[in-house]
Amino acid sequence: MKILMVTPEVAPFVKVGGLADMLGSLAKVLTRRGHDVRVVCPLYGSVQREGSWSHEGHPLSVHLNWHREAFCRLWEAKLEDHKTHYYFLEYDRYFHRHEVYSGPWGAHEDNHERFAFLSRAAIDLCYSLDWVPDVIHAHDWPCGLVPVYLNSRDRYGPLGQTASVFTIHNLEHQGIFGREVMDFAGLPYDLFRPDGLESMGSVNMMKGGIYHATKLTTVSPTYAKEIQTPEGGCGLNHVLHFRAGDLIGILNGIDAEVWNPSGDPFLPEAYSADDLSGKATCKRLCQEALGLEVDPHVALFVSISRLCAQKGIDLLATIVPRILANMHVQIAYLGTGEQALEHRLMELSHHYPGRMASYIGYDNPMAHLLEAGADFFVMPSRFEPCGLTQMYSMAYGSPPIARATGGLVDSVDPYNEHTGEGTGFLFEDPTEDALYYTMGWACSTYYDRPEHYKALQVNGMKKDFSWSHSADQYEQVYSWAVEARRSSL
Numbered sequence: 001m002k003i004l005m006v007t008p009e010v011a012p013f014v015k016v017g018g019l020a021d022m023l024g025s026l027a028k029v030l031t032r033r034g035h036d037v038r039v040v041c042p043l044y045g046s047v048q049r050e051g052s053w054s055h056e057g058h059p060l061s062v063h064l065n066w067h068r069e070a071f072c073r074l075w076e077a078k079l080e081d082h083k084t085h086y087y088f089l090e091y092d093r094y095f096h097r098h099e100v101y102s103g104p105w106g107a108h109e110d111n112h113e114r115f116a117f118l119s120r121a122a123i124d125l126c127y128s129l130d131w132v133p134d135v136i137h138a139h140d141w142p143c144g145l146v147p148v149y150l151n152s153r154d155r156y157g158p159l160g161q162t163a164s165v166f167t168i169h170n171l172e173h174q175g176i177f178g179r180e181v182m183d184f185a186g187l188p189y190d191l192f193r194p195d196g197l198e199s200m201g202s203v204n205m206m207k208g209g210i211y212h213a214t215k216l217t218t219v220s221p222t223y224a225k226e227i228q229t230p231e232g233g234c235g236l237n238h239v240l241h242f243r244a245g246d247l248i249g250i251l252n253g254i255d256a257e258v259w260n261p262s263g264d265p266f267l268p269e270a271y272s273a274d275d276l277s278g279k280a281t282c283k284r285l286c287q288e289a290l291g292l293e294v295d296p297h298v299a300l301f302v303s304i305s306r307l308c309a310q311k312g313i314d315l316l317a318t319i320v321p322r323i324l325a326n327m328h329v330q331i332a333y334l335g336t337g338e339q340a341l342e343h344r345l346m347e348l349s350h351h352y353p354g355r356m357a358s359y360i361g362y363d364n365p366m367a368h369l370l371e372a373g374a375d376f377f378v379m380p381s382r383f384e385p386c387g388l389t390q391m392y393s394m395a396y397g398s399p400p401i402a403r404a405t406g407g408l409v410d411s412v413d414p415y416n417e418h419t420g421e422g423t424g425f426l427f428e429d430p431t432e433d434a435l436y437y438t439m440g441w442a443c444s445t446y447y448d449r450p451e452h453y454k455a456l457q458v459n460g461m462k463k464d465f466s467w468s469h470s471a472d473q474y475e476q477v478y479s480w481a482v483e484a485r486r487s488s489l
Contacts, residue, residue, distance in 0.1 A: 286373025307337025
């Protein structure tokens, strides 16, 4: 099958969140299964030039509206370990800046132009390559116009039989802009209606993708249900309920070649479910690196996350004094985000030296070390479409403490205190008390039921979070989409 993926980010080249990891892993596994997979992404100033790169001799012509076209330089990258074709769009006016979505003062004001350009360029690339994909897989609101183009301007051209699959990674971010998007993108105004792109008088790129895609996916089965409710639908629940028959929740996998404690190059000592001894070395070096008191016996709670309301780290920050006053534990945080929360976490680290540590920023080797050195991983998300770090933590023998929402429900098996079964701890309400008492429950399990704690570690490490099953499901969705598209002509 010929598959084009259109994305605003893709690992290992440029990453903001889990979308990049998902895209990079899925492309890799589909290529290894024999599919012709090609990926289109902007060439931001922050793109890491991994692998080998070459550029096309002729610029790519991008037909934005009926009276204007732009030309961008096209680069192709190939990684040594697989044959996926990665195409990067060099157009400095929109993409030369370092940031993907937003800068120091918020979202880029020209995001509607930047990502309409990406959607149109992806389609025009197919024409330039004389390559007609069976399916175009577009990701999140920045690529929401791809299905719209296929159902309008390109409906009766060479891509007329090309199906579209649109994946919702986070419904909270929808790409809402003024009506000028229609003119800039060269889209007919009869698409600006409630059963299309229009939302409260504005253009909603996410809504356009949802309405026009042949099939829809999101990144966990539970999240697929949540976004159809008024509480989780972010104003689009009625649209998603309308398309429920075409919406499939597929839990993301993780790249077991990258996240595997038995062969992780960032760890000082390897370990596995059969021999956990190396984890103690990782914990010691983790404590040393963060300035925590080196103590092999104290329970170490770790959180790696963006600092935003969704992730619930404010709940953790609020209860840190209470936890450290009543529990014999250490707490470590790695990440960045809202400045007020950054400052609060740093204040706590200064107030509780040796027991609380905050690393503001992101460091990939440090992230691997913290996953390995942790005794527990804290993930108190208010909502979580899928989440990957809880899977990383289980793979590394660090049972997660997570809210029962979205992909966290689908990936974490709740601990049963009577039988010792499970892979982590879940709590229902996004409140300080719920998080505090669940961390206390985990703490008591660590000290009072060590055999249960060991079972939680081993159970999590033996779970299969590879992309094999998820890739099976995506292949099925692609087949359904192609069949539906061709039968509709």
